[in-house]
Amino acid sequence: MSFAAFGLSEEIVRAVTERGYTTPTPIQQQAIPAVLAGGDLLAGAQTGTGKTAGFTLPILQRLSYRSEGSAKGPSEGRPPIRALILVPTRELAAQVEESVRDYGKYLKLNSMVMIGGVNINPQITRLKSRVDILIATPGRLLDHIQQKTVDITKVEILVLDEADRMLDMGFIRDIKKILALLPKKRQNLLFSATFSDEIKLLADNLLDKPAMIEVARRNATADKITHVVHPVDRERKKDLLAHLIKQHKWTQVLVFTRTKHGANKLSEFLEANKITSLAIHGNKSQSARTRALAEFKTGTLQVLVATDIAARGIDIVELPHVVNFELPNVAEDYVHRIGRTGRAGAEGDAVSLVCVDEKKLLGDIERLIKRDINSIVIPGFEVDPRIKAEPIINGRSGGGGGGHRGGAGQGRPGARSGGGASGSGKPSGKPAARRPAGPAGNSGPAAGRGAAALHRSGGRGR
Numbered sequence: 001m002s003f004a005a006f007g008l009s010e011e012i013v014r015a016v017t018e019r020g021y022t023t024p025t026p027i028q029q030q031a032i033p034a035v036l037a038g039g040d041l042l043a044g045a046q047t048g049t050g051k052t053a054g055f056t057l058p059i060l061q062r063l064s065y066r067s068e069g070s071a072k073g074p075s076e077g078r079p080p081i082r083a084l085i086l087v088p089t090r091e092l093a094a095q096v097e098e099s100v101r102d103y104g105k106y107l108k109l110n111s112m113v114m115i116g117g118v119n120i121n122p123q124i125t126r127l128k129s130r131v132d133i134l135i136a137t138p139g140r141l142l143d144h145i146q147q148k149t150v151d152i153t154k155v156e157i158l159v160l161d162e163a164d165r166m167l168d169m170g171f172i173r174d175i176k177k178i179l180a181l182l183p184k185k186r187q188n189l190l191f192s193a194t195f196s197d198e199i200k201l202l203a204d205n206l207l208d209k210p211a212m213i214e215v216a217r218r219n220a221t222a223d224k225i226t227h228v229v230h231p232v233d234r235e236r237k238k239d240l241l242a243h244l245i246k247q248h249k250w251t252q253v254l255v256f257t258r259t260k261h262g263a264n265k266l267s268e269f270l271e272a273n274k275i276t277s278l279a280i281h282g283n284k285s286q287s288a289r290t291r292a293l294a295e296f297k298t299g300t301l302q303v304l305v306a307t308d309i310a311a312r313g314i315d316i317v318e319l320p321h322v323v324n325f326e327l328p329n330v331a332e333d334y335v336h337r338i339g340r341t342g343r344a345g346a347e348g349d350a351v352s353l354v355c356v357d358e359k360k361l362l363g364d365i366e367r368l369i370k371r372d373i374n375s376i377v378i379p380g381f382e383v384d385p386r387i388k389a390e391p392i393i394n395g396r397s398g399g400g401g402g403g404h405r406g407g408a409g410q411g412r413p414g415a416r417s418g419g420g421a422s423g424s425g426k427p428s429g430k431p432a433a434r435r436p437a438g439p440a441g442n443s444g445p446a447a448g449r450g451a452a453a454l455h456r457s458g459g460r461g462r
């Protein structure tokens, strides 16, 4: 099967071919015809499956079909925004917009990324010229709506990407406000990795007789990721990480910590040990995060240390190594983390440094992914049996320092998971409650209850 077989225009196929894609991924095989047909879509797909191209390519096709005029419209009487893609994080917004620009480079369509954490004025200026496709985080879009600097009343296609994350981050009220301003007649595409009751409710209200698509979760199928656990004492994790990086001569490693403070401390430790490293998390400025990501992608930075939500949207082709310096509090996050490696069929490995405090978390993860993870003790880093387990309080990080999960500047009031990189940069109004750990939390397809369990199509506006 080739991209040309979908009936995509020569310009789109050329851009995709130049990107190096030859065969559509399973989600693309199903999503592209469904979106081209013009109906609503409910897709169960997580990052790493090729979902971005799955919705971007047919959107470009549909919009270019009837697009007229030059690429740069005058500020008066300019064409309206025709597609709106809402995403949970700034990084993902930038990533999606890059894809839109790349796949659409031979078309006369203009895109814009609209995110919080940066000066709003350049965005206001940009909005005065032509924008066909807007990729936004909900908070900042709402800021523009309130300031009347954006008009979304002519949107033809709406995408909610990583809808589960948007709800986790407390964006539901913002999303509802945005939906109320969109024209009634439009095409809606909802992508979510998991299907909680909240997502089902949103889908029921939003989608009109949607096509249902679900692709197997990466961890549930024959994936090419090698999982390994290295048991180690809490205080020796940093040394073990430096040892592994040096011994294996790893050049591009994404390391996850549970807390922002832990990420900073670990990054400083690695730098002190002559391993180039930067931390990204919600307390860093947008420009610092963008710079770190760019250096990591080009290979000048050996190690990127990230907290969970800050890492959403990181897309590095064939990222070879992901290290869980600390296991996540929520087992689902393990799947999101390792989704960064072995992307689109490439091989990768996921290494977890596990101390005595984290035994229960490891059990939760193994239950979720339905397999035992191979445990290998690294000589010189054997576990001291005299060290007793200590409770992991509010994200206290073994060897990495204190701090807490969640924090300022993320999501919207009422966010469930806290922490991360949201659109608005506004502080949460109340402390973020934790999601329950383990498979019962927010699991959908992983627990065998995917989009297939959602065979109810809701009338719009119910």
Ligand code: AMP
Pocket (backbone or CB within 6 Å): 020, 021, 022, 023, 024, 025, 028, 046, 047, 048, 049, 050, 051, 052, 053, 315, 316, 317, 318, 343, 344
């Ligand atoms: P996504 O799930 O959209 O984040 O995409 C995951 C990764 O797969 C990205 O690095 C894409 O560039 C890559 N990708 C998307 N579609 C294809 C394809 N048809 N063939 C190979 N790689 C792809």
